[in-house]
Amino acid sequence: MKSRTKVVVIGGGIAGCSTLYHLTQEGWSDVVLVERNELTSGTTWHSAAQVTNFGMNQTMVGLKTHSIDLYKELAEDPEYPINYHHGDGGIRLANTEAQMQGYRHFASMARGMDVHFEVLDAEECARRHPLISTDNMIGGLWDPLDGDIDPAQLCQALARRARKAGAEVYRNTPVTGLTQHKDDTWTVHTEHGDIDCDIVVNAGGYRVNEVGAMMGVHHPVASMEHQYFLTEDIPAIKDAGHRMPLIRCPISDYYCRQEKNGLLVGFYEQDCKTWGMDGIDPNFVNALCPDDLERVMDVLEGAFARMPALADVGIHTVVNGPITYTIDGAPLVGPIPGKRNAFCIIGLRAGLGEGGGHGWLLAQQIVHGEAQYDTWCIDPRRFAGHTNVELTALKAIEDYQNEFRFHFPHEHRPAGRNARTTPLTPVFAAEGAEFTVVNGWERVEYIKPTPDFHPTLGFGFDEAFDVVAAEVRNVQDNVGLCEVNGFNRFEITGADRHAFLDRMFCGTVTKRDGRVGLGYLLNPHGMIKGEATIANIAASERGPGRVWYGSAAASELHDMDWLQSHLGADEDVQIRSLTNDQTILVLAGPKARDVLSSCARGDWSKEAFPWLSVRECFIGYAPATVLGVSFSGELAYEIHVPNASLYAAYLALREAGEAHGMTLFGARAVDAMRMEKGFLHWKADLLTEFDPFETGLERFVKLDKGDFIGKAALLERQAAGPRKKLVTLKIDASHAPAHGGASLMRGDAVVGTVTSGDWGHRTGLNLAYAFVDPEMAVDGNSAQLDLCGTLVEATVIAPSPYDPEFSRIRG
């Protein structure tokens, strides 16, 4: 066994084997995999091992395409061929028009990744799968590349190739401890000795938190018991002359694929069970949980009704094994929050299908610092500290129960609600608020017209359209108040704070006390890493001179890691998160200044407190810090208040607002308004796949200011010219917004991909942002948007169609 290596991957299931192989593919051969037992002795050995191309966004589709391409190549390797049935095809069934609409959207989205799904009616589904009945079903989504693979052979093939490239695999070598040293390197302690290394990777499967505990972290991953059974031969399959396509059924929560001449049928029962919550028997190796078909009776009946042939055939094997879930159903693949040189590839619930792609993207992150796709949807830092073991288990159960039921736009499921609230949450609830969840925070979406107001879930504009329109109107005409909780805010102090930030941002960010600026952070490849508002607060009785760094609610752990990892050892800079201590109340509208002036002492005139100013004050008697910034396009103030004083500030603002017709508005109104102003959302429109020039942020780049992170690469990118350009589009449709991922077509060619869309209530325009081919990025150019299966005209317009001069914001 080596005593020193570059990377130690802990775990020899599909996650670990794929990571090891891909590290060698990215050029690192001095890498090691350590497995406590034999390869694939965790969940991988008993997996149903279906491999689909279906994903909810382009990153997931892209990584699954990588799995499929890689597995095909492995299957055809004459030196070590493996069993992979690809191209059997698979159908995701639907019994509602809303599900069909979703499938049409996913087909539009996948097309941008060169993946071609088909939306089928019920008869065509039955024609392709002769064993199913069309009762209570209206159609489905066809994935032509669906199939299944032999999981043990797959892992052996990956390990074999990795070994050939120089990697080493140590079986029967349990990792017993991890020590991190001052220089951020690690020692991995095993039963057979220690291995020093630069980087560790947790690929521990259902033992993820045993390995996590060795480095002092708890990962939001919980295991569920999951069962399938295998039937005897079915004559109709034997006689069919072709393999049966796979079935995934959100109506009765089961899946089904051919296994030899019978079927393998797996279940996602409502009466489901977590596993291993109180520790895992160390001898649970190559092991299964006891069968319990009683538990799946409800879903079994649905499967029998859909496939009557099942009722006449014997079951010869039942498999019940642990499968891992996370808070939002997607795995955690990337850097471990709060740790240096530590990565994970965990929480895989479809690890055989996805594992090839996840290992690929993880290896790219480890070797190059970033992967070729934006990996936020699988980034371990996308949750914050609220994701404890109990919440994780509740969300895992909910996710398991809804395995094949995708989230609709604006759908927020009931488990684990109120995980993060402010003193105003019950106040807004009493006012009739509908809440959305942002990184665990309950955020007001809009105020319901009646208590029993429940818009229909779907991909079109829903019944809340007019409610949101009314909220926007009052912000435009009078003034509105909105709580933005969980907004990420770091306080940065120390004499070197400005020099530090200057290095982090690609533009000039104001250093003047009392002034606010917006800036962008790039990665070393010159791509967009982050966006933050910088507010310079002068020394006062509340603290020394300091910078407030404000960014998206979900960015807390991500941005903290990024900033901390770039701090020089001798730099006088301290960073502290205030995210959980303060909440923002946004006051927006032409009468916002009047409201503020009547509850906060001081001169709030345009001259004394112009746009992009910051000032400490009191709202009534609640201490507050006011920023003159706007995301709505109206005159607006962000009022930051310590949570202990939030209710007092709210009461003062409500009282002051009464004379000015102030009403509440929510996140949906904010989102609609920001589209009319060309304002972008981090991780919807601001992605690591694009540089600031491609994203239309030239005015925030200052190439002549001295060095900053990403500058060298950005200069090269600028010389090469853009591959895509972000544009604003006017969509010629009034029934539905454009959804992120949807494709823009010219004939059969995809010429762009939507990032965001919403109705602009002040302009009367259906608006979208999209990255398009540079030739298309000219005002007046048009293409056809595949809007859930219907082609509609989409025309490029100038950004900020509402008040392009910004005169309203300046007040």
Ligand SMILES: Cc1cc2nc3c(=O)[nH]c(=O)nc-3n(C[C@H](O)[C@H](O)[C@H](O)COP(=O)(O)OP(=O)(O)OC[C@H]3O[C@@H](n4cnc5c(N)ncnc54)[C@H](O)[C@@H]3O)c2cc1C
């Ligand atoms: C019944 C069932 C059916 C499934 N069907 C499908 C399907 O059809 N398609 C699909 O894509 N996915 C399916 N899955 C999910 C899929 O099998 C898993 O996502 C995948 O196998 C997880 O792989 P892994 O490498 O993350 O974990 P594991 O396979 O559990 O591997 C983790 C490894 O880490 C090792 N390890 C743990 N602790 C240590 C330590 N301290 N030191 C050294 N080594 C350690 C373990 O021994 C283990 O070998 C199914 C799962 C189940 C239970």
